[in-house]
Amino acid sequence: TAWVKRLLGVKRAGHGGTLDPKVTGVLPIALEHMTKIMGSVVHSRKAYVCVMQLHGDVSEERLRDVAKEFTGTIYQRPPVRSNVKRALRTRRIFSLEVLEVRGRLALLRVESDPGTYMRKLCWDMGLVLGVGAHMRELRRVKTGPFDEDHNLVTLQELSEAVYRFREEGKDDYLRRAVLPGEVITCELPKVVLRDSAVESVVNGAPLAAPGVSLLTSDVKAGSQVAMF
Numbered sequence: 001t002a003w004v005k006r007l008l009g010v011k012r013a014g015h016g017g018t019l020d021p022k023v024t025g026v027l028p029i030a031l032e033h034m035t036k037i038m039g040s041v042v043h044s045r046k047a048y049v050c051v052m053q054l055h056g057d058v059s060e061e062r063l064r065d066v067a068k069e070f071t072g073t074i075y076q077r078p079p080v081r082s083n084v085k086r087a088l089r090t091r092r093i094f095s096l097e098v099l100e101v102r103g104r105l106a107l108l109r110v111e112s113d114p115g116t117y118m119r120k121l122c123w124d125m126g127l128v129l130g131v132g133a134h135m136r137e138l139r140r141v142k143t144g145p146f147d148e149d150h151n152l153v154t155l156q157e158l159s160e161a162v163y164r165f166r167e168e169g170k171d172d173y174l175r176r177a178v179l180p181g182e183v184i185t186c187e188l189p190k191v192v193l194r195d196s197a198v199e200s201v202v203n204g205a206p207l208a209a210p211g212v213s214l215l216t217s218d219v220k221a222g223s224q225v226a227m228f
Contacts (some may be wrong), residue, residue: 002087003155004029007162009096016041017114018167019141025140026148042143045094047111051138052122054104056131063106066128067096067152070121081118105136149182153177154171185226189219192228201227 001013015033016028025048030038054063070093077088087160091113110118119135119136141148153161153176161173193201197211206226219225 001029002055003032004158007159011179016037016044016146017046017140019140020138023138024139024145026141026146027137027154028143028146028184029182030184031178034184037184039145040226041144042105043114043185044170045107045111045142046116046140047142047147048118048140049141050108050110050118050122052106052108052125052133053132053136054106054129054131056129057104058129058131060098060101061128062164063101063111064098065127067098067108069128070125071096074121076117076120076124079117079123091117091120109141111142115205128204145183151176151179188226189216190228191215191219191225 001015005011005013008031009092010031012032012035014030016030016038017033019025019027028038028041030041041099073090073092075088076091093113093116094111095109096111096224097109098106109115118138120134122133157173158177161177165171165174190209191212192214193207193215194211197207201211215225
């Protein structure tokens with residue numbers, strides 16, 4: 001984020017979830033006042049592609065069966081090298097696909113709750129398989145609404161976009177690199193306000209039913225919503 005702040009000349013920048021050292025992939029960065037709503041991305045679903053190193057020979061059929069066992073709600077204790085208390089916690093694995101197997105290497109794609117430790121998932125799968133396993137490589141391919149296959153850019157591409165704008169006055173690349181802030185909220189339940197209620201809500205007044213013009217069906221008590 002410090003690099004992005006210097007490059008773009010902004011005062012504030014915040015990211016949507018830490019990447020551990022040697023982990024690559026998607027890291028959304030919000031600028032200026034949009035950092036206030038970045039928490040919705042931090043607490044959103046994550047998707048990873050992971051290389052798992054098995055410590056013994058296992059059939060592909062057995063590996064796929066165990067992957068199915070780890071789909072759904074699982075119990076997980078953070079690894080020894082972590083920054084949080086090592087208390088047992090529940091996490092949801094929405095999908096766990098075995099994409100490819102080569103010898104003792106397995107390529108997995110996992111979609112999970114935030115705060116799920118992939119290296120611990122690999123260790124636990126190895127335990128159930130009876131041969132042991134560890135995570136060899138990890139890449140985050142999706143976090144919330146941000147998917148690496150759709151309109152995301154590298155730091156190098158951002159640098160080139162800024163150079164093009166400053167030297168040539170062309171902002172087409174920069175507009176592709178810096179997305180509208182509304183993208184952050186696109187997966188949240190939505191509440192549309194009546195024009196008469198907007199000023200009151202913006203100034204801190206509670207929202208009452210008469211001030212609501214429309215709401216989506218996924219709005220539930222206690223849920224975080226985006227208001228328009």
